[in-house]
Amino acid sequence: MNVSRWPLAGLLLAISVSAQAADPTAVYGKGGANTAAMACVTCHGAEAEGMAAAGFPRLAGLSAVYMQRQLADFASGERANPIMQSIAAALSPEEADAVTTMLANKPRPDVERIGRTAAAQGLGETLALRGAWERNIPECVSCHGPGGVGVGDSFPPLAGQSAQYLSSQLIAWRQGTRKNDPNDLMGHIARGLTEDEIKAVSAYFANLTDTGAGR
Template structure:
């Protein structure tokens, strides 16, 4: 009986953490952090028109790392920095787990955009004459993402992908391991950045547990 009570006691803070994260996503934390869903959508799928990224289904460690980097100024963004800074370490961890566990919105299974041949070539094969690897070599088949360091590119708004590649290129984003993305982005023209972003938008994103 004591063992059962002890196990249940461990579950209480876990359930409370999930509930707190859900409340923060809907209402903010009352200490300066705005509701996450205001920009990232009720379903965590982001907002294509505004270029706000999808959070649902991303790796928890990756999300936590980005929130921490926004909070400490390593990664800059006029909207995210004040919001992440208003979150405690525990709140950032809880939100990362909450969005990681959120199911992928069904609309990502069959994207409507048409693939771009130039974007496909760069995404899948790169251009080794320029020392440029294919995006999928790190980000997985179809850009589904690999672990904490290589997030999904499929299922992200084209405007968001374009903005991030441009930021890597210009050196205004620098929080990647070994500065790999800065090297890659600097090899791309603005037209190529748009083509790659357009290709990933056109890729279907399998649900968790499915085979890419």
Template sequence: MQSTALRKISRLFAAGGLALAASSCSPNPEPSRFDDTGQLVALSGGNAGAQSACHTCHGLDGAGDGNLTPRLAGLEAGYLARQMIFFSDGLRHHAAMSWIASQLTSEQRMIVADYYAGMEWQPADLQPAVNYVCDGNAARLYQLGDPARGIEACATCHGEDGRGVGFGNPDIYGQPAPYVATQLRHWREGERYGDPMGVMLREAQRLEEDEIKPLADYVASLRGMSRRPGYREGCPEPRRPDSRNGA
């Protein structure tokens, strides 16, 4: 009887082992609907908690608030992930963002950056810059720079229409003027770092305070994907100096 009982127990263990092997070796296991995704991190806040969910400030469409909170939709994923690292490491300062970025894992930063990078953002979504007033000097600074002061044209890195040139140089069209002005001051005052070779730090420090708001207004007026900025009536397109055209 004992040998019969042992044989039964052995058969049960063998059957159980086969079942476990079959379940663990399934070629396409059913993905869990609770697996982390970029959207889930944006909506839940990931490790930072629900009170820090990205959408509460940046909106469900990633468009920002039109004031001091920037657009994230459509920005390059690597750029977004680097900014979160900068916030976490103290190269950028913002009480909420610095804490949130420090709580997210590297994987959460990457997947939420990919999520926002994949959001569609069309120029048609843009609203006219609030209280925009044509400033010829701002247009020249953006498109041509100021060689006499050693200021390089913003368009060199950010594109003549604000769409950005290459990786690492973000497209800035559609960003709110108050946000752009704040960031220029942060660069100028040494409160923000992390740009390649210190370009933004250097260029911003060469700006005068009274040039910052007009330049930010001009940036907010750009219309991406047009290949040229949308100049307002009475705001002529700046041209490079040429003795033949009398400019």
């Protein structure tokens, strides 16, 4: 698995780095498809809901500030991906702001806000709701919010993202190819997880439905 997995590559490859990209409707369009809109839909779905089978994450409803920060980190090389680095570096601040604002305003899936008081069954659910404090690994919901719905501009949603994407990012943090988290928080957590734990906790969040129960 590619550890970076192009979190915004499919989207940004679709954007002509020109004045057209400054208009959010040029990315997804309003009625009638255009080249940019078709390319975005191909990678991230009609509503930017992501394509799990291909490992492309959901972008709809993510914080615009968070996505802008990721673009800046790709451009600087802080987050490693040679394809994303060149694309992000070519975007003007206005273009990055326009596309991330548009994506942030897309509907996000409804997920029941399950917190630490819920019963935890299975390895993935235990890590998500209880953590592994004997190894100084906090529960995921302590930072990413009840049900993994995300908190503010620093902790993105986990619920509903594909297991392939989530596990790829944990592996990237563990290997040090992604290191743009505050105080190496995710790096520490990822290095403490086994392969089975990475798969289990990724599958747990990927399988949350709008009622908060696994599919």
